[in-house]
Amino acid sequence: MVHKKSKPVLATVAALAGVSAPTVSKVINGRDDVAAQTRARVQEALEQLGYESPVQRRARFSGPPMVDLVIDGINNSYSQEVLTGILEYAASEGIEIVLSSVAPKRLHDANHEEWAQRMVESGRKGLILVTSEVTTRELDFFKRRDIPVAVVDPLNPPHSGFVSVGATNWAGGRAATEHLLKLGHRRIAFLGGPEAAECSVARLHGYLAALMSHGVEARPEYILAGAFTRDFGIVGTQQVLDLPEAPTAIFAASDLTALGVLDEARHRGVKVPRDMSLVGFDGTPLAEQAQPRLTSVAQPLKEMGRAALRSVIQLANGEGIDSLHVELATELVIRDSTSPPILDSTSPPIRG
Amino acid sequence: MVHKKSKPVLATVAALAGVSAPTVSKVINGRDDVAAQTRARVQEALEQLGYESPVQRRARFSGPPMVDLVIDGINNSYSQEVLTGILEYAASEGIEIVLSSVAPKRLHDANHEEWAQRMVESGRKGLILVTSEVTTRELDFFKRRDIPVAVVDPLNPPHSGFVSVGATNWAGGRAATEHLLKLGHRRIAFLGGPEAAECSVARLHGYLAALMSHGVEARPEYILAGAFTRDFGIVGTQQVLDLPEAPTAIFAASDLTALGVLDEARHRGVKVPRDMSLVGFDGTPLAEQAQPRLTSVAQPLKEMGRAALRSVIQLANGEGIDSLHVELATELVIRDSTSPPILDSTSPPIRG
DNA sequence: CTGAAAGCGCTTACAG
DNA sequence: CTGAAAGCGCTTACAG
Numbered sequence: 001m002v003h004k005k006s007k008p009v010l011a012t013v014a015a016l017a018g019v020s021a022p023t024v025s026k027v028i029n030g031r032d033d034v035a036a037q038t039r040a041r042v043q044e045a046l047e048q049l050g051y052e053s054p055v056q057r058r059a060r061f062s063g064p065p066m067v068d069l070v071i072d073g074i075n076n077s078y079s080q081e082v083l084t085g086i087l088e089y090a091a092s093e094g095i096e097i098v099l100s101s102v103a104p105k106r107l108h109d110a111n112h113e114e115w116a117q118r119m120v121e122s123g124r125k126g127l128i129l130v131t132s133e134v135t136t137r138e139l140d141f142f143k144r145r146d147i148p149v150a151v152v153d154p155l156n157p158p159h160s161g162f163v164s165v166g167a168t169n170w171a172g173g174r175a176a177t178e179h180l181l182k183l184g185h186r187r188i189a190f191l192g193g194p195e196a197a198e199c200s201v202a203r204l205h206g207y208l209a210a211l212m213s214h215g216v217e218a219r220p221e222y223i224l225a226g227a228f229t230r231d232f233g234i235v236g237t238q239q240v241l242d243l244p245e246a247p248t249a250i251f252a253a254s255d256l257t258a259l260g261v262l263d264e265a266r267h268r269g270v271k272v273p274r275d276m277s278l279v280g281f282d283g284t285p286l287a288e289q290a291q292p293r294l295t296s297v298a299q300p301l302k303e304m305g306r307a308a309l310r311s312v313i314q315l316a317n318g319e320g321i322d323s324l325h326v327e328l329a330t331e332l333v334i335r336d337s338t339s340p341p342i343l344d345s346t347s348p349p350i351r352g
Numbered sequence: 353m354v355h356k357k358s359k360p361v362l363a364t365v366a367a368l369a370g371v372s373a374p375t376v377s378k379v380i381n382g383r384d385d386v387a388a389q390t391r392a393r394v395q396e397a398l399e400q401l402g403y404e405s406p407v408q409r410r411a412r413f414s415g416p417p418m419v420d421l422v423i424d425g426i427n428n429s430y431s432q433e434v435l436t437g438i439l440e441y442a443a444s445e446g447i448e449i450v451l452s453s454v455a456p457k458r459l460h461d462a463n464h465e466e467w468a469q470r471m472v473e474s475g476r477k478g479l480i481l482v483t484s485e486v487t488t489r490e491l492d493f494f495k496r497r498d499i500p501v502a503v504v505d506p507l508n509p510p511h512s513g514f515v516s517v518g519a520t521n522w523a524g525g526r527a528a529t530e531h532l533l534k535l536g537h538r539r540i541a542f543l544g545g546p547e548a549a550e551c552s553v554a555r556l557h558g559y560l561a562a563l564m565s566h567g568v569e570a571r572p573e574y575i576l577a578g579a580f581t582r583d584f585g586i587v588g589t590q591q592v593l594d595l596p597e598a599p600t601a602i603f604a605a606s607d608l609t610a611l612g613v614l615d616e617a618r619h620r621g622v623k624v625p626r627d628m629s630l631v632g633f634d635g636t637p638l639a640e641q642a643q644p645r646l647t648s649v650a651q652p653l654k655e656m657g658r659a660a661l662r663s664v665i666q667l668a669n670g671e672g673i674d675s676l677h678v679e680l681a682t683e684l685v686i687r688d689s690t691s692p693p694i695l696d697s698t699s700p701p702i703r704g
Numbered sequence: 705c706t707g708a709a710a711g712c713g714c715t716t717a718c719a720g
Numbered sequence: 721c722t723g724a725a726a727g728c729g730c731t732t733a734c735a736g
């Protein structure tokens with residue numbers, strides 16, 4: 001006769017650990033009158049059996065599902081789009097999104113053990129992180145408690161332990177650069193994000209691949225790593241425009257950076273696109289609102305948020321998911337910030 | 353000897369209702385083998401004693417406090433600012449904000465009884481609504497369960513049952529209009545929000561008060577009620593600019609509406625501020641980013657969000673609060689969209 | 705439909 | 721530090 005593993009109760013745990021029920025109770029409730037060794041044995045039994053107190057069990061089954069979200073300031077277009085995607089899907093599915101009290105900046109300082117514990121106790125289904133770095137050690141706390149974690153645009157490369165949702169950054173970087181090359185540009189600068197950011201690295205490699213396939217040599221002085229900020233757009237533009245041979249086009253790895261490029265260009269009286277072309281990345285409303293409207297590689301940010309939430313819910317429900325890492329397609333949206341370069345000796349026009 | 357009212361247990365409730373413990377248990381757990389009359393008696397006893405099951409009690413005391421939030425789309429500057437204020441305070445106090453799965457639009461359709469019940473069960477401290485209307489009937493469900501409710505910029509007038517946080521809309525409306533009058537404008541249109549919106553009504557009355565104190569007759573055809581949208585800015589501007597005697601200035605009751613005014617003005621070749629002055633309301637980043645930069649009455653939106661959250665927490669902790677209705681100060685921020693009118697016979701310049 | 709009795713799972717108070 | 725015993729609060733199974 002096959003016995004289905006029935007839910008473990010305190011007595012089961014006690015039996016396995018070879019102690020009495022009261023002792024297990026003490027361990028669970030964090031009392032300190034338990035010998036370290038005994039405590040360890042009990043804790044092992046608790047984990048092995050996956051014991052859940054009645055409170056925990058009930059929390060897990062009652063009310064609408066809740067998913068924790070850690071997101072950096074909602075006052076940037078990128079986060080906003082992702083958040084909107086998450087919230088729309090959440091509303092349609094009756095899921096509640098809990099904006100964690102853990103600030104993204106302090107993600108690594110947080111007590112992950114306690115955090116995971118609390119999540120289980122309050123019946124959270126999973127955790128979504130937006131553009132964060134996740135270390136294996138941190139992840140372990142969540143894995144051990146079977147809390148699914150999904151990261152939108154992780155800063156570190158895909159990792160077997162969590163779901164990651166990204167965009168085809170390499171293809172996007174290539175498309176942006178191809179577009180500029182086809183317009184006739186040969187001196188194209190790249191203003192990237194942080195060197196550690198996986199997505200920025202992929203965009204850079206897309207840029208390099210496009211240059212290479214057109215037989216254009218990459219120039220190190222045209223390639224800057226910085227941050228996805230407007231300020232870096234200003235500073236980076238100063239730097240490349242002050243070169244003896246200034247670029248005729250800039251590919252900025254984020255729309256925010258591109259706005260900074262526009263600021264500095266305006267400041268110098270450099271007209272975009274007449275004197276210099278510019279492509280951004282992200283395709284947030286900023287691109288549409290900019291003056292001139294920004295040619296940009298659109299990321300499906302809402303869809304990425306939605307996909308992350310859906311994956312978390314699927315995993316929480318014990319359903320399988322197709323792949324731990326998904327990349328949604330980017331799309332080059334051509335607007336008014338790109339045009340053929342002004343002809344000079346170093347950049348002869350080519351046919352598109 | 354004074355007995356402190358100790359927490360009621362199931363037996364207490366049973367005694368008060370004159371039934372046995374099992375019967376109370378059945379009512380609590382929603383079983384249907386209880387006579388309607390008995391059920392009613394038990395329910396009354398439950399409410400009277402404020403009975404909480406152990407699960408509920410624990411939920412209420414464990415983990416970081418949670419506050420529910422119902423807010424309309426985060427993709428408008430107004431909501432974003434309010435939300436940012438709420439989140440900043442929440443992060444600093446270790447409070448978790450739960451973005452409710454109840455969509456703002458469906459607020460009134462929701463099952464408030466069930467909602468309030470769930471909030472208690474999951475230990476939510478209170479509820480914040482942003483720019484919503486609250487009916488007495490709905491409020492009762494929350495009051496009965498001692499769930500504090502705070503509304504930021506309620507659409508209906510202050511009500512004794514909930515905390516409301518607003519801004520000095522009347523003073524703001526007057527300041528905006530005074531500014532235009534002092535520049536010499538006499539033909540000033542008002543593009544308001546929905547007629548039902550308390551804040552818009554207050555802004556209108558501020559506008560009227562300013563006109564009156566300068567001896568300027570209000571013209572009904574200059575006063576339009578609409579919505580806080582960009583579209584209404586376009587439509588409203590068309591309407592007033594097509595009047596036989598067009599206004600020389602527009603006071604838009606929201607920045608978003610003001611952007612619509614700019615759209616339509618640009619479309620018609622009307623230069624702002626040279627040909628027409630414009631004042632907005634809200635003081636969101638939109639005002640700063642607009643072309644030209646928008647003179648606007650700034651609301652302390654972040655502070656309003658923060659104040660709402662603080663009040664909810666204070667009430668939840670049983671601390672008193674100074675006042676159920678608070679109005680934070682607005683401030684006229686003069687930028688580039690206002691200037692003296694072009695002189696003509698009907699609007700002689702006056703000294704500021 | 706109701707409730708006395710038994711039971712469940714956890715916790716507490718305290719003897720050793 | 722540990723656990724037998726008593727207790728707590730709720731729930732279940734079932735007799736009436």
